[in-house]
Amino acid sequence: MTRADRAWLALMMAVVLVWQVPLFSRTRAGQDESFYGVPGMRILRSGLPQIPYIPSRDPETIYYHADEILYTLPPLGFYLEAAVHLILGDGLAQARLASMIAGLVAVVIVCDLTRRWSGSRRAALLAAASYLFSRAFLFPATTARPDMAAIAFGLAAVWWVARDDRRWRDVALGGVMAGLSMLCHPLGLVPTAQVGLALLVGRQPWRRRIGEASVYSAVALAAFGLWLPMIAMRPDLFWIQFGGNVLNRAGPGLGETILGLPSVVAFQAWNASTHIGPIQGGLYGLATLWLVAEVGGGVDRERWRRVLFHAVAAVVLLVLVMGRHHIRNYYGYPAALLSVPVGLMLDRAASRLGAWVGTRWATAIVAVVLGLAMVPGSGLRVLGAHLQHWTDPDYRVGPFVDRIVADLPPEALVAVDGSYVLEFFLRDRPVVEAIVDPFYFNVRLEPFEYAVFGPVGLEQIRPEIEGLERVRTYGDPSDPFGLYAELYRRVQTDSESDGRSAL
Structure with a gap:
């Protein structure tokens, strides 16, 4: 050459x-x-x-x-x-x-x-x-x-x-x-x-x-x-x-x-x-x-x-x-x-x-x-969207997750879907990945207090977990290129209450 x-x-x-x-x-x-x-x-x-x-x-x-x-x-x-x-x-x-x-x-x-x-x-x-x-x-x-x-x-x-x-x-x-x-x-x-x-x-x-x-x-x-x-x-x-x-x-x-x-x-x-x-x-x-x-x-x-x-x-x-x-x-x-x-x-x-x-x-x-x-399909639209919103925190995963973390008690165990769980871990927060699948992991068995879901988690995981109360949303769900997440608090359900009484 x-x-x-x-x-x-x-x-x-x-x-x-x-x-x-x-x-x-x-x-x-x-x-x-x-x-x-x-x-x-x-x-x-x-x-x-x-x-x-x-x-x-x-x-x-x-x-x-x-x-x-x-x-x-x-x-x-x-x-x-x-x-x-x-x-x-x-x-x-x-x-x-x-x-x-x-x-x-x-x-x-x-x-x-x-x-x-x-x-x-x-x-x-x-x-x-x-x-x-x-x-x-x-x-x-x-x-x-x-x-x-x-x-x-x-x-x-x-x-x-x-x-x-x-x-x-x-x-x-x-x-x-x-x-x-x-x-x-x-x-x-x-x-x-x-x-x-x-x-x-x-x-x-x-x-x-x-x-x-x-x-x-x-x-x-x-x-x-x-x-x-x-x-x-x-x-x-x-x-x-x-x-x-x-x-x-x-x-x-x-x-x-x-x-x-x-x-x-x-x-x-x-x-x-x-x-x-x-x-x-x-x-x-x-x-x-x-x-x-x-x-x-x-x-x-x-x-x-x-x-x-x-x-x-x-x-x-x-x-x-x-x-x-x-x-x-x-x-x-x-x-x-x-x-x-x-x-x-x-x-x-x-x-x-x-x-x-x-x-x-x-x-x-x-x-x-x-x-x-x-x-076609090379990602030019994604790059263009980020250039247009270069300083927007909804287009930067670090500052975006910092906002969510700031709303949570420091010692609370949080279940976070795959979109953001690594970012929580990098911030030394107690975290488990929010997965409900017998092949991978069942987060429902973990004693988490809060949960965070991105778009994929809201579609695939959120419906599988009972007893969640929405606290706050972050970002714009209609923006296909920006970041979006929802924060939930875990509340006690009737089935959990009955189970503990039986014990």
């Missing part, structure tokens, strides 16, 4: 950072961030990932004793978060920044893979841009979850192994990356299996292929095995938490997925299209079809076959692993590899257009077209 290429890549990354990072400290927690945004902070205090505000003592829940040690997901992503917290301090914004850093690493890998496979610097930058500005990248890179770390390590496994001149060291390092991907999240199974299959179906002699696949698999398992010492601390909790969250659901999952494959494919296709959007999804599909035609047409067949294999394998394996799982952040992995044929197709288009308008104009036109394709 030349100095000019690095400058263009750095400029694109800077745009994303300026665009997204200021929102990290202003917006409330999203899906699962109350679960996975806090373990890194706890690691710096206890050495172990924990969720301190979910004190579940019900062994039927996946967060059984999660306030002591967390096993629902592998821990590497939380230790990467801890490294960011060590430098920048506690906060949801810092946990989100850990995902963004992993995302930028993934973009660099996409860029270099495209350059290596195509030999075109322009194709590499176009592929990097198509990934960096996509919705498939945006969500995992701005969410305090370990998905993007798993994606980055998985792409690194592809980077090390997907080369003609690979040596045994490259195979072993690819295994290390694959194992670390799984050590971040079970999503890592997809790149791990994908690279293993690539080794087995390669053009090497069969003994070499089997040997490489064996070394790769052994090293990947060894890297994933770094979790074993932590598992040995509380194997009983591991089987309850990880077993309930992953193993029990994934165990019959592959068989059920294969038996119901048409409906699973339809479900994931719909889920992906609504998440990624028809324009970006159509771009991935068009680029893949173009690449199929290139391979079938005999032009650069060997050159593009590897690209096509990894792009298609990433999609197929993700569908098989996910089944009907609804978490959309996982699409960030196949989107990274689908961005490669996008870059190649746009590079070919620019080459043909260049014969008419010149190389620079052709590159500029193609880049503008790509940019327009990335605009």
Whole structure:
């Protein structure tokens, strides 16, 4: 990569950072961030990932004793978060920044893979841009979850192994990356299996292929095995938490997925299209079809076959692993590899257009077209709303929560939904997460005195808890971009009174 290429890549990354990072400290927690945004902070205090505000003592829940040690997901992503917290301090914004850093690493890998496979610097930058500005990248890179770390390590496994001149060291390092991907999240199974299959179906002699696949698999398992010492601390909790969250659901999952494959494919296709959007999804599909035609047409067949294999394998394996799982952040992995044929197709288009308008104009036109394709759903409206209300406390989660905290007795135990529970914890307030779900946690059993709900909590959790009296509201419920919450006081219900009398 030349100095000019690095400058263009750095400029694109800077745009994303300026665009997204200021929102990290202003917006409330999203899906699962109350679960996975806090373990890194706890690691710096206890050495172990924990969720301190979910004190579940019900062994039927996946967060059984999660306030002591967390096993629902592998821990590497939380230790990467801890490294960011060590430098920048506690906060949801810092946990989100850990995902963004992993995302930028993934973009660099996409860029270099495209350059290596195509030999075109322009194709590499176009592929990097198509990934960096996509919705498939945006969500995992701005969410305090370990998905993007798993994606980055998985792409690194592809980077090390997907080369003609690979040596045994490259195979072993690819295994290390694959194992670390799984050590971040079970999503890592997809790149791990994908690279293993690539080794087995390669053009090497069969003994070499089997040997490489064996070394790769052994090293990947060894890297994933770094979790074993932590598992040995509380194997009983591991089987309850990880077993309930992953193993029990994934165990019959592959068989059920294969038996119901048409409906699973339809479900994931719909889920992906609504998440990624028809324009970006159509771009991935068009680029893949173009690449199929290139391979079938005999032009650069060997050159593009590897690209096509990894792009298609990433999609197929993700569908098989996910089944009907609804978490959309996982699409960030196949989107990274689908961005490669996008870059190649746009590079070919620019080459043909260049014969008419010149190389620079052709590159500029193609880049503008790509940019327009990335605009829908990119978060411009959210950014615009925050810029318009930059000093408004209803658009800054810290001052917003400070107002709620100021209205509560300092020692009162407060049940807070996932939108704001981490902010209460950071203010050293006694807090439990307001969840009413036998799979996760039942806050109704906790002796909380007050409750705070955001829009999602008001819809999903508030109706499940009796004996709440509304005290105050904060923010404007009609503003789709601002913050809103309602404060409730817990009052004694007739059923509670009768229960205590019976005792």
